[in-house]
Amino acid sequence: MLIRHDHTAEATDELIGWFTHDLVIDGVSRAASTGERFEVHNPATGEVITSVASASAADALVAVRAAERALPLWSKTSPRERAEVLRKAFELLRERSDLLARLIVLENGKSLADARGEMAYATEFFRWYSEEAVRLIGSVQTAPSGKNRILVTHQPIGVSVLVTPWNFPAAMATRKIAPALAAGCSVILKPASDTPLTALAIGRLLSDAGVPAGVVNVIPSRRSGAVVSAMLDDPAVRKLSFTGSTEVGRVLLANASKTVVNCSMELGGNAPFLVFGDADLDAAIDGAMIAKMRNGGEACTAANRFYVHSSIAAEFAGRLTARMGGLRVGDGLEEAVEMGPLINDEAREKVHSLVTAARNVGARATTGGEPDDGIGYYYRPTVLVDVAPDSPILLEEIFGPVAPIVTFETDEEAVEMANRTEYGLVAYVYTADLARGLSVSERLETGMVGLNRGLISDPAAPFGGFKQSGLGREGGHEGMLEFTESQYIAVSW
DSSP states (O other): OOOOOOHHHHHHHHHHSSOOSSEEEETEEEEOTTTEEEEETTTTOOOEEEEEEEEOHHHHHHHHHHHHHHHOOOOSOOOOHHHHHHHHHHHHHHHHHHHHHHHHHHHOOOOOHHHHHHHHHHHHHHHHHHHHHHOOEEEEEEESSSSSSSEEEEEOOOEEEEEESSSSHHHHHHHHHHHHHHHHHOEEEEOOSSSSHHHHHHHHHHHHHTTTTTTTOOOOOHHHHHHHOOOOOOOTTTEEEEESOOHHHHHHHHHHHTTTTTEEEOOOEEEEEEEOOOOOOHHHHHHHHHHGGGGGSTTTSEEEEEEEEETTTTHHHHHHHHHHHHHOOOOSSSSSSSOOOSSSSHHHHHHHHHHHHHHHOOEEEEOOOSOSSSSSSBBOOOEEESSSSTTTGGSSSOSEEEEEEEEEHHHHHHHHHHTOOSEESSSEEEEEEEEHHHHHHSSSSOSSSEEEEEEEOOOSBBOOOEEEEEEEBSSSHHHHTTTTTEEEEEOOO
């Protein structure tokens, strides 16, 4: 049975009434030049929450001009000044954290616990980069010839376009905005059209924190391709930071190549979760629930393929089935709910088609395996066993609450199957043998590894992937360097 929430107009107004639903360009709220708007829906009910302005390509170029005008002054502010603004942003987001968490649930559908976790993570990016802003350290050395010095500094890269997805509408925005501002860049944020409200709310709080007009511009749009393409074609734009699918990433990279725009790409994932025969099963099950069910499986870091040693596979599957089958599903605004709906009906249909295809070639569902009927975009938490190593469900990102389990016999077999993908974002490894864990981790073709941990994201750590999972890194000191250009000065004294 789904747990429902009694939505009231007054409660919704409290969540969405304190920030603009129009474009934010040069510090001013403005309607789209075409007058177009689009509706934002609640995934738990399918009902319309509100509408927001839909930017056109022309509006996007106005935002670029605003960011271009704001760039010289912001880039010339002292690192300490930028740090203080970011620190104030951290404090304001922390003060309004619960309100923003409920806003995320309203437009994204995730559980309130997940949304609060996202806000804790999102807020920390402002604190981390308020500390990093004063640590943009260059270098000086004597040239090998001894004839001069090699002086290297880091300059702001310039006007930056930030394109964020719907699954973490706060964290993906702050993970890009904070390092860009710390480095001295101005930005145009184009949030996902499924979840524009959180981005607009964060834009309001950044203004309250003292970010000057034009430094952060927010332009929701249903015309994403045209809007982003127009900005990439503008010579003032020098950086694109994109989080989304590999398919869209390829298109944007091709577009950016025309003007040689610097690109950071956090793309798709197909994370393997490896459980060896000596693993602590209690820890492995707890880790699996985090890695798989955080955000209902709608995460690029979500465990997508479970490879479990044959000696413990039956016990692991039984325990995971009990945990996933016992999750309380419903409207995320209810405190008791542990998993909300998927983002929309298209997402639910994709998940169900993958499950159906897997079952058609021999997989068996030990729990779930079907969508929930009625209002909202719900899919039952699902565990699949008897999954063949070449099953189609293992080939692409599920982005839903489905855990397919494959058995293995040797370490080499597990590593080979884990690497059998074009993606390489994150992997999870559970073993009691630290030497085995580190050896396996080094052989995995992924940018990140959770060794006996189901949660790897940290603002202080470099986040990014190998192969077709992306380019560059977000978070850590590396995340700020992504928004800089290294300048070398040859000098003698």
